[in-house]
Amino acid sequence: MQVLRGRDASPRIDRDHTARLLDDAAEGRPGVRVWAPPGQIAFGRRDAREPGYGRARRAAATAGFAPIRRDVGGRAVAYTGDTLAFALAIPIDDDRGSIDERYATVTRAVRSALEASGAGISSGEPPDSFCPGDHSLRVGGGESEGGKLAGIAQRVRSDAALVAGCVVVSRHDARGIATVLDPVYDALDVPFDPGSVGSVEAADGSSDVGRIARAVERALVEQAPGDSRRIERVGIEPW
Template structure:
């Protein structure tokens, strides 16, 4: 599996690195990236169609978050610079969006959820599938502190030749407050229900408040789990010949 490590400081350039994984998967090479994107609020297509979208963008900017429009739907997600993201690119059977072996969209959601749950449980975090009401980026595929706040959401981008299963992951308690502090005014502008108390974290679930430790556990879970074979080819992210920061060999 091709594994990218590190990040670029520019959100748009950094996002292109993840897009390269999807392109490689279309050629038959699965890939994985687990990293902390630069500080931003990533708005979905649905957000961009709202009448008060520009107001939401201003509110994010006032709090030091650059606005980025992503290619898929869903609601805005805040990344503080320490919030983790993961992206797993998978080759699919051409023409039907099903993974090799007949794996469906629902199968990929289930596998991704189980993989992240296993990784966090291995770090002694008490987590479960599901989400509280009025949470950030509401959806059917989320992970929460058992009996508490949401700490991860999962989505998919599906092409005829590849799929990208991706998500966000809130690690620390201070980070969860920062996510809530920017999400509340942004969602208010967009007219989306949001309860700041609904944001959880790995640390709140009893796991470590250590981004590197959580990233390593999630990477291992994908590479060594049902989707991987325990082998990885690690590459640093690069732009114009320059490697990004946070690269680990």
């Protein structure tokens, strides 16, 4: 099993590293990556069909975020440079489980890693969240539930699957995401509440991005098949 660490300054090249994980998984080599991508807005296929897509891309670029297209559906996700992304790539055969089982496995792993830092986590998301979906985590554990702090998606091929997502670690990062996504979602005519962006820190967990990255990495490595681990550095780590 391979573990990629670091990021490339180019969003395109950075994405190529994760795509390689999926290709390698198709050859029988599972992989894990947890990193902080360079600043960008990753638009989904649904976004690209909206009349305001061009205006949304211009809003992202004006804010200093590279507008890119990702290979899965869903809505726009912002990465500020501190926002964490994670990916688990595994081969698919008759014994690897279903889409729902992979979602459940990765959700449990990520939630466990965040809770180990002291965060109170609940499943789900508030209304009008960024990139709304069925596999999200939010601030919880107290008298009331708060903002979305993690979302998970899945890309499935006949030979491999990539279960990936994002984690908002600090309150500062949550504010940055809310600020840049507000005009982007407005251009797409998609409901978005800037106050719906949560963070691990707001859930009383750690605000240390590097610490959270390693915790999520360990949790995902435990879910990947195989006993050996090979670490490959593909760029700097900003912590």
